[in-house]
Amino acid sequence: MDFRKDEDRLEPLSLFSQSSLTDIVLLLLIFFLLTSSFVTNFGIKVNIPKAETGAETQSRFITVAVTKDGQFYEDGNRTSSGMLASSLREAKSKKPNGLLLLRADKDAIVDDAVRVMNIAKALNLRIIMATERASR
Numbered sequence: 001m002d003f004r005k006d007e008d009r010l011e012p013l014s015l016f017s018q019s020s021l022t023d024i025v026l027l028l029l030i031f032f033l034l035t036s037s038f039v040t041n042f043g044i045k046v047n048i049p050k051a052e053t054g055a056e057t058q059s060r061f062i063t064v065a066v067t068k069d070g071q072f073y074e075d076g077n078r079t080s081s082g083m084l085a086s087s088l089r090e091a092k093s094k095k096p097n098g099l100l101l102l103r104a105d106k107d108a109i110v111d112d113a114v115r116v117m118n119i120a121k122a123l124n125l126r127i128i129m130a131t132e133r134a135s136r
Contacts (some may be wrong), residue, residue: 047106050132061101062091062125064116068107072116081112085119092123103130 047068064084065073072079074087092098100120104113120127 060095060098061128062088062095062098063101063103064088066102066104066108066112066116068105070109070112072112081115084116085122088119088123088125092125098125100125100127101130102127 063073063075067073070081072081072084074084074091077087079087088100100116102113102116102120104116117127
């Protein structure tokens with residue numbers, strides 16, 4: 001027995017609610033944002049040594065990377081060992097109060113790192129050696 005009147009009949013919903021779809025998209029967005037890496041990666045692969053303390057890198061640093069193959073990179077640009085002094089002189093003119101951040105591979109020849117340090121000393125640049133924080 002149906003006690004409803006004809007005008008009270010229930011009709012199927014003709015509208016589609018997108019709220020559940022937006023919830024799923026929002027959760028996926030949050031998931032991908034949290035799982036992505038926010039660490040700045042340098043384009044040059046260098047295994048730097050580990051240390052107990054460290055300093056944050058900033059834009060005032062002139063970075064020089066020394067690879068284990070003996071290649072030099074000044075602010076990401078490959079430089080020959082002969083042109084390294086002029087490249088660092090140019091970088092110092094752009095950043096007069098800049099510090100030299102040396103990112104030497106732990107398997108690099110010590111002579112290559114010392115060459116960079118000698119040039120920096122001749123240009124009166126302070127030198128900071130990049131290291132990774134050691135795990136305890």
